[in-house]
Amino acid sequence: MFSALLAVFLATTGAKATQLxxxxxxxxxxxxxxxxxxxxxxSNASAWSNIEPQIRSMGVQTVVYDRVILDPHPMWEGGYAVEHEAKDLIAALSNLTEAAPIILVAHSYGGYIASLLAEELELVQGIVFVDAGIPQDMSAELVSFVLAEYTPRFEALEKAAPELAKTVIPIIKAYPATAQRMGSVTIPQHLPVIDIVAEASWVKDEKVVAQMHKAHADFTAASPTRTSVFAKGSGHNVMQDKPEYVIEAIKRMVEQVRDK
Structure with missing residues (x-):
């Protein structure tokens, strides 16, 4: 989830880029x-650079963006919260989509944001999770692992990439609150979901990994509209390691939503 912790966020532009x-x-x-x-x-929007053009060629619109936290933000005066990210994206999409059906493709922590959107927006007609977080895997053990693993790196990150530190450190510090919020999130059971799980996890604690795998297995087993895909040979960044899994899953989801 933080494998690219020292990366620099890149700005995305395009002929129809909309500033909000x-x-x-x-x-x-x-x-x-x-x-x-x-x-x-x-990470940043470039994570999808080898995926997005192939999906767009299917005759769909695509939206990519950088999850950049700007300070000060009138909604975030009390500090970072995952729900604030979701609300910003919901507001932005409401200005773009004109009631078009939406398919969410979410990697890693982006899965928690996607889960909030799926609960809130009826326009969301499908989700592809790419080794992503789901509400059920945000356990106390996972929170403890993240805080213990990454808190000691804050000082080095602030020195090496101060702008990135402003965006990543608040997210890590907020993990306990994020876990609490995820505990009340319900992804609709009728919603089609393809859950891609990588062979190699970003988590290095075997007990936590086992809990996460069980959470994902239980999640997909809970509804016939959910499918699990095992990305054999892939690490956490499936879109770079094994992009064929991601492309195939999105194509399947697009076809399924179109056939409704």
Whole structure:
């Protein structure tokens, strides 16, 4: 989830880029469906650069953006919260989509944001999780692992990449609150979901990994509209390691939503 912790966020632009504080959304393509790509922590919109053009060629619109936290933000005066990110994206999409059906493609921490959107927006007609977080995997053990693993790195990150530190450190510090919020999130059971799980986890604690795998297995087993895909040979960044899994899953989801 933080494998690219020292990366630099890149700005995305495009012919139809729409500025909405604090998000810059890059909307491309034509079609009746919109596929929204949500990257994980320590990454940026370029994570989807080898995926998005192939999906757009299917005759859909695509939205990519950088999850940049700008300070001060009138909604975030009390500090970072995952729900604030979701609300910003919901507001931005409401200005772009014109009631078009939405498919969310979410990697890593982006899965928690996607889960909030799926609970809130009826326009969300499908989700592809790419080794992503889901509400059920945000356990106390996972929170403890993240805080213990990454808190000691704050000082080095602030020195090496101060702008990135401003975006990543608040997210890590907020993990206990994020876990609490995820505990009340319910992804509708009728919603089609493809849950891609990588062979190699970003978590290095075997007990936590086992709990996460069980959470994902239980999640997909809870509804016939949910499918699990095992990305054999892939690490956490499936879109780079094994992009064929991601492309195939999105294509399947697009076809399924179109056939409704």
């Amino acid at each position: 504080y604090p998000l810059s959304l890059d909307l491309k393509g034509e079609g009746q469906l919109i596929v929204v790509f949500i990257h994980g922590n320590g």
